[in-house]
Structure formats: structure tokens, C-alpha cells
Amino acid sequence: MSRDLRADDGLIKKIRDTYKWAYIDFLAILIGIAGGAGAIVFRSVIEIIHGIFFSGAYQEGLSPGYYVILYPIIGGLIVGPIVCILAPEAKGHGVPQIIESLQVGGGQIRKRVGFLLILCSAVIIGSGGSAGREGPIAQIGASFGSLIGQIFRLGSRDLKLLTVCGVAAGVAGTFNAPMGGAIFSMEVVARRFSPFDSVPILLSAVVGTAVAGTLITPTPAFANPEFAFSTADLALCFVLGPIFGAIAFSWVRFFYLVEDSFEALNIPKMLKPAAGGIVAGVGGYYLFGYGIMGVGYDGITRIFEMEFPVFSDAVLLLIALGLVKILATSFTVGSGGSGGIFAPSLYIGFMFGVAFGLFADAFLPDLDTASPTVYGLLGMAALFAGAARAPLTCIVMIPEMASSYSRLPPIIIACVLSYATAQILMKGMSIYSIKLMKKGIFIDQPQPVLKGIAVGEAMQPEVVVARPEMPLRELREQIFRLNHNGFPVVKDGRLVGIVTFDDLRKIPISEQDQTLVGDVAVREVITVRPDQSAKYAMDLMYENKIGRLPVVNADNPQKLVGIITRTDVIRAYEMGGPR
Secondary structure (H helix, E strand, O other): OHHHHHHHHHHHHHHHHHHHHHHHHHHHHHHHHHHHHHHHHHHHHHHHHHHHHHOOOOOOOOOOOHHHHHHHHHHHHHHHHHHHHOOHHHOEOOHHHHHHHHHHOOOOOOOOHHHHHHHHHHHHHHOOOEOEOHHHHHHHHHHHHHHHHHHOOOOHHHHHHHHHHHHHHHHHHHHOOHHHHHHHHHHHHHOOOOHHHHHHHHHHHHHHHHHHHHHOOOOOOOOOOOOOOOHHHHHHHHHHHHHHHHHHHHHHHHHHHHHHHHHHOOOOHHHHHHHHHHHHHHHHHHOOOOOOOEOOHHHHHHHHOOOOOOHHHHHHHHHHHHHHHHHHHHHHHHOOOEOEOHHHHHHHHHHHHHHHHHHHHHHOOOOOOOOHHHHHHHHHHHHHHHHHOOHHHHHHHHHHHHOOOOOHHHHHHHHHHHHHHHHHHHOOOOOOHHHHHOOOOOOOOOOOHHHHOEHHHHOEOOOOOEOOOOEHHHHHHHHHHHOOOEEEEEEOOEEEEEEEHHHHHOOOHHHOOOOEHHHHOEOOOOOEOOOOEHHHHHHHHHHHOOOEEEEEOOOOOOOEEEEEEHHHHHHHHHOOOOO
């Protein structure tokens, strides 16, 4: 009898698992529809804004005026306040924020992010800022996936899976590359996935591509050269791969050097994207029509169609284009503008790749080598494979974007060797993971036990607060009476700062009757959300040498919902999870 019961239980479990799998797949299809439509809306908004800015700059036979330099600056002035006030997640190149939401946020992304990302990124790219579409559209798709998961009240694991499905749908719809979009979401964003996960991710990517292709006629992103490689070309790929791994390392290092410089720059945060737009404006003016401004695919197409009669002039132009694109992208995105780094990486890799092909033609004239523009496609794949730690994505996506799958071995060789070289130089990091490492999130390390405990499970929901108008004498009495070392500062129900015993000690006792809490409180408050992990909260406390963190509402960062201390985290760990 017991054996029959066990068999029945096993059958019921299989039925439940099958039902759940079908349910997740159905939601993945919905996300694919939303992601594909979102990709087209995003592209359309970029085109509209680009037309508003550049409608008078393309008059036949005329060079653009100096006013073109102002366009990215104006775009930065529009986006800066939006990012600073409404959606800090829209800042930068997008993909690290998605990975962070998966690692420490349970896959939850605020509802407003999708709309504001479309607006901010479209303004930056449409006004001539040097940035790509993949980071924003990945975040837009992720926000759709996260929203659907939250609407249907799914658990953390399923919510994360649907967030990744959104990334796949958005990227696949944008680039007309279903396999590339799916692999990008699994290799770069999710990083750890199972065969169970791959089915809904692939479904979202295919549906996203189909929806985007229904709304607009799908065309290859690049011209379609034949990948006609000889044995000599195959041998040259063993040289190209390590060279581009070193270039990828240099590109990533320079990007973060610029970003760190802007972080330290002593000007208002909302003005920094405008300051970064200056470089794109100047570079775009002097190299107008070569793709320095915007995504850059127009510049790639122009090089595809060019003749290269003079070797030295052509190589100098190509190297100059690659270097200026590095400068323009680093300043546009590193300053806090909203945009991706995938398309600029392809542009940079293409220019250096064509230069490599010209060198091969000039110095190995007796060998039957491929066209220099074909080496440009190899350079695209190799550079991003090294910079993003994404060889599989590049091996699949670049042929998809060019609608040519012939002769994959050279692409594989170039990508794998570039990836290996860049990993040695970057010590296992990537252009995405470096951003997270600076926040104390190490995505390639085994996850600790505390990561399974949410802040909401460990925090204290009842919080004693201080008011900005409270005299420091009254605060001192409150500290001694309650034996607390710090208090959030709240005004009219909004979190406006935090004050600690160390802030109090800086004021002489004789002046504490006249000095108010608002005069000494720290206004830049480090906060966490209830859905983030206790491990993340503990890392923030140790990194900033503080003992407590205000916990704020996920949709309203000024609404205080609790406070978490190191003691709270340790207590939750000792109790094995929720208190």
C-alpha cells in the first residue's frame, strides 16, 4: 500500500512540475511579445529624436555646422536630471544593473524603469551620444520580465528566470538574432543556467524576434560579405585573437578610468552626462558621417562600401575612428549617460579589424587572404568576446547579424584566443563584472549562505527616527536612553538623511542646544531594499564602515520601511533564515 502511495505522490509531483513548466513557458511567450514590441518602440523613439536633432545636418553637399557639437551636450542636459531624480538604474550601460538585480535583488526591477530607460537612452543616442542599444533594451526587456513575474506573484527563482527571458527577447528583437539574444542572456547575464531554464529563454528570444520582424522588415545589421577564408587566413586568426584580447583589455581599462574620473569630478551629478557629451560632439563633428555619434552602424556600412587606394591613409583613418569611438563612448556612458557598450565595441573591433586586414594584404602580398572588411567582422567578434567575457555570444551573434554562417572556425579561433588573452590580463573580470565588483558584488565566486536570506527577513520593521528640527541635545538623550548609535532622519514621511553618534560628537556640548539634527545629518544615505540579500547589506556595511542601513521601499527610495544592523543579519543567520 505504501509503495502505491509513493508512486501516486511521484506521479502528482511530475504533473505539477509539467504544469509549472508549461506555465513558465506561457509567460515566457508573453514576455517575448512585450520584449519584441519594446525593442521596436525603442528603435522608433531613437529615430524620432535623431530626426529632431539632425534633420538639418544632412543637407546634400554641405558639411554640418558647429552646432552639431552641442547636440550630445543638450541630450546630456535632458537626461541628467531624469537619471538623478527618478531612475538611477538608467545610468550607465545597463547590463551590470540587471546582473545586480539577479544577484542581490531577487530579479525585481522597479516598474518605472522600462519607460524611463526608453526615454533616457533614446535621448542620449538620438542626440548623438556614442552608445549602443543593447544595454538599454536588455534592461527594458528585463523590466518587462520582472513586471510580469511580480504581477503573477512568482517565487524568487522563477522571477529571476523571467527577468532573463526579458533580456533575451529585447536583445533578440533589436538585433534580429534569436540565438545570439538567448545566448547573451544566459552567458553574460544569468551566468548560471540549467536545461530547464533554456527552453523559456529560447522561446522568449524567438518570439521577440518574430514580433520585431512582423512590425518592421528584418534586415541584416551589416553588409553581407562572404566569409571566404583560406588556410593563410586561418593562421592569421591565431595572431588576431591575442592582439584583440589586448585591445579589449585596454578598452575596458580606459572606460573605467574615465568613469572613475567622472565619479570624482566635483560638479553636480545631473550635469555630468552633458560634460561627457562634449567629446562625442567634437569627435562627431570632425568625423561626421563615420558613426562616431550614435550607435555607429552607419560608419561601419560606410567602411564596407569604401575603396582603400592608399594603404597608409586608410590605416590611419581606421585607427583614428577606433580610438575616437573609444573616447566618445567612454565619456558618453562613463559620465552617467544611458546607453550600451555592445554596439560601440563592435564598431571599435570592426575598425581595428579592417586595419589588421589591410596590414595582412600589404605585408603578405603573396598569400591569398580574405577581404579586409571580413577581418573587420572577425575584429568585432574578438573584441567583444574579450571585453565582455562572452565568446559564445559573439561566435553566434555576429554571423546572425551579418546573415552569414559560413566558415565559423576563424570566428571561433579569434573569439576564444581574444577571450583567453583578455581573461589573463583582466584577471577573470569583464567590462560588466568590474562595475559590480566595485559595489562588492562578486558574481563569479561561490555564493555564501547569507545570500539566501532577504533583507526583509532580517530587518527591524519598527524604526525610531530623528527629525531634522530636533536639537542635538535631545538626540543625545535619545541615544543614551535607547542605546542606539544612529537614527534615520525623516521629514514629512520622507527619508532625508541619517545621523549617528559620531556626527553628534563633532559638535561641542555647549553648542548642542542651538544645533539641529538637520545641520549635521548625512544627506547621501546608503540604503537597501527588502528584496535584496542580507549578504549584500552586510557587504555594504563593512565597505562603508557603518553599523546600520535604512531599508526603503523598492518603488519609493524615500519611504522608510525598516532598518537593518549587523546584529540583525547575524541573528537571522543563526536562526536559519526568517525571524
